Amino acid sequence: MAASSSSLFNPATSTATSLFQNPKPKLNNHRLHRHPKPTPIFTLPPITATSSTSTHRAAHEDIREEARRHAKSHNFSAKYVPFNASPESTESYSLDEIVYRSRSGGLLDVQHDMDALKQFDGNYWKSLFDSRVGKTNWPYGSGVWSKKEWVLPEIDGDDIVSAFEGNSNLFWAERFGKQFLGMSDLWVKHCGISHTGSFKDLGMTVLVSQVNRLRKMKRPVVGVGCASTGDTSAALSAYCASAGIPSIVFLPADKISMAQLVQPIANGAFVLSIDTDFDGCMQLIREVTAELPIYLANSLNSLRLEGQKTAAIEILQQFDWEVPDWVIVPGGNLGNIYAFYKGFKMCYELGLVDKMPRLVCAQAANANPLYLHYKSGWKDFKAIKANTTFASAIQIGDPVSIDRAVFALKNCNGIVEEATEEELMDAMAQADSTGMFICPHTGVALTALFKLRNSGVIGPNDRTVVVSTAHGLKFTQSKVDYHSKSIPDMSCKFANPPVQVKADFGAVMDVLKGYLNKTPKV
Numbered sequence: 001m002a003a004s005s006s007s008l009f010n011p012a013t014s015t016a017t018s019l020f021q022n023p024k025p026k027l028n029n030h031r032l033h034r035h036p037k038p039t040p041i042f043t044l045p046p047i048t049a050t051s052s053t054s055t056h057r058a059a060h061e062d063i064r065e066e067a068r069r070h071a072k073s074h075n076f077s078a079k080y081v082p083f084n085a086s087p088e089s090t091e092s093y094s095l096d097e098i099v100y101r102s103r104s105g106g107l108l109d110v111q112h113d114m115d116a117l118k119q120f121d122g123n124y125w126k127s128l129f130d131s132r133v134g135k136t137n138w139p140y141g142s143g144v145w146s147k148k149e150w151v152l153p154e155i156d157g158d159d160i161v162s163a164f165e166g167n168s169n170l171f172w173a174e175r176f177g178k179q180f181l182g183m184s185d186l187w188v189k190h191c192g193i194s195h196t197g198s199f200k201d202l203g204m205t206v207l208v209s210q211v212n213r214l215r216k217m218k219r220p221v222v223g224v225g226c227a228s229t230g231d232t233s234a235a236l237s238a239y240c241a242s243a244g245i246p247s248i249v250f251l252p253a254d255k256i257s258m259a260q261l262v263q264p265i266a267n268g269a270f271v272l273s274i275d276t277d278f279d280g281c282m283q284l285i286r287e288v289t290a291e292l293p294i295y296l297a298n299s300l301n302s303l304r305l306e307g308q309k310t311a312a313i314e315i316l317q318q319f320d321w322e323v324p325d326w327v328i329v330p331g332g333n334l335g336n337i338y339a340f341y342k343g344f345k346m347c348y349e350l351g352l353v354d355k356m357p358r359l360v361c362a363q364a365a366n367a368n369p370l371y372l373h374y375k376s377g378w379k380d381f382k383a384i385k386a387n388t389t390f391a392s393a394i395q396i397g398d399p400v401s402i403d404r405a406v407f408a409l410k411n412c413n414g415i416v417e418e419a420t421e422e423e424l425m426d427a428m429a430q431a432d433s434t435g436m437f438i439c440p441h442t443g444v445a446l447t448a449l450f451k452l453r454n455s456g457v458i459g460p461n462d463r464t465v466v467v468s469t470a471h472g473l474k475f476t477q478s479k480v481d482y483h484s485k486s487i488p489d490m491s492c493k494f495a496n497p498p499v500q501v502k503a504d505f506g507a508v509m510d511v512l513k514g515y516l517n518k519t520p521k522v
């Protein structure tokens with residue numbers, strides 16, 4: 001009986017505790033045995049015994065009101081400074097200003113008052129963050145806002161817009177690691193298991209919360225806009241809808257998945273489908289936001305990275321504050337690779353860990369400007385025209401955060417790798433065959449891992465984390481194309497198409513016996 005694709009496989013039609021409360025040690029929490037009591041280095045306002053678990057809310061209160069009742073003052077702060085500025089630079093801006101670029105036209109960075117944060121030692125921060133995981137206290141139930149003091153210390157809990165994002169699972173990829181890579185300590189940080197199905201939620205909760213604050217301060221922000229390959233737009237529209245703020249999204253026509261396209265539509269965004277690529281949309285949104293009171297939500301805006309960096313802190317937290325050897329991140333507009341660097345670096349500087357992991361940024365070969373730059377020995381960077389890739393969310397040729405990415409990679413002895421279409425699709429299929437359901441961008445990251453394992457750069461026992469950036473359910477068409485072997489010039493060697501069979505017992509038995517004969521016996 002011949003195997004054939006079913007009709008399902010035809011291509012689709014289109015493309016509070018406050019800081020000064022002492023985290024209460026939890027029984028059965030082995031982590032707290034290691035650092036039982038937070039130890040402030042200097043004398044600060046007293047740490048009370050009240051913990052996040054012990055604050056029962058009165059019947060008439062909602063969780064924002066409860067948080068308000070427990071709010072305490074602190075001396076943490078953050079401001080914008082030019083990215084990688086010289087120590088002599090005095091240029092800085094309040095986070096309440098609407099500014100995306102430095103005076104010289106360069107990128108900005110959010111700089112925290114590290115001296116204020118250093119008044120508490122690493123054990124204090126570990127215990128505080130650990131005490132907030134898995135709770136429903138506003139806003140600390142969010143994986144991002146559980147690190148509020150390191151994110152937007154000065155924002156009022158009342159202004160925060162959150163879907164309790166973050167706290168995504170970090171799972172042991174046992175079978176994939178052992179079977180395909182000979183690795184025993186391979187992990188996947190699944191940032192795609194999130195409110196809108198990608199890591200963008202981590203940054204968007206921060207940006208939209210700050211916009212909410214600005215609007216309450218009567219700053220001129222009539223809406224929030226972004227250019228997108230589909231994930232930023234989904235996150236922006238969801239968080240704006242939650243806060244009742246208008247959102248405007250610029251999408252490259254026919255270049256994002258149907259699942260991604262329907263997200264901002266459903267959330268009531270003003271959606272422009274523009275006959276250009278992502279880089280064209282990005283150029284347009286920059287021009288538009290310079291003219292109209294529309295706040296820019298792309299990662300050019302450094303606020304986003306403050307939220308995204310918490311994924312790095314979470315990885316350390318999930319490993320009980322042990323540092324992995326490698327973290328592999330797929331890169332497009334290149335904000336996220338810097339966000340990971342910044343999260344790890346803050347943990348290092350504030351004494352939570354004693355070293356940094358090495359970062360790998362993985363790009364699609366069809367959209368590889370960073371890879372080419374790396375291979376040239378970091379000579380002059382050249383933007384490229386990105387070609388179509390199944391990893392459509394990273395089809396970007398002129399990344400806005402190129403300087404941030406280069407800085408991050410140079411400072412952690414990082415590596416850049418690339419993946420051809422066949423490599424990334426095969427890697428995705430192999431991962432899926434071990435029970436995952438990853439997106440093609442994660443396939444790019446896994447290809448980088450295959451290459452670095454094969455060349456011996458990554459060792460069999462190296463603790464390695466692959467960051468999965470979106471949910472596979474957003475990219476089902478790529479899997480349909482692969483498993484129906486309908487991709488020109490691709491052998492699709494791990495395809496597993498469905499078998500069509502007549503509704504007849506004998507025919508079904510024949511097919512099953514053929515299958516069972518080929519299946520390894522236990």
Ligand SMILES: Cc1ncc(COP(=O)(O)O)c(C=O)c1O
Nearest residue numbers: 331332333334335336393469470
């Ligand atoms: C699913 C997915 N993975 C990876 C990336 C790359 O992130 P970045 O643009 O921060 O490099 C993006 C967006 O660009 C994305 O949507």
Ligand SMILES: N[C@@H](CCOP(=O)(O)O)C(=O)O
Nearest residue numbers: 228229230231232298299333
């Ligand atoms: N993949 C992104 C591209 C834009 O990235 P951003 O982080 O600068 O917003 C998307 O989903 O739009």
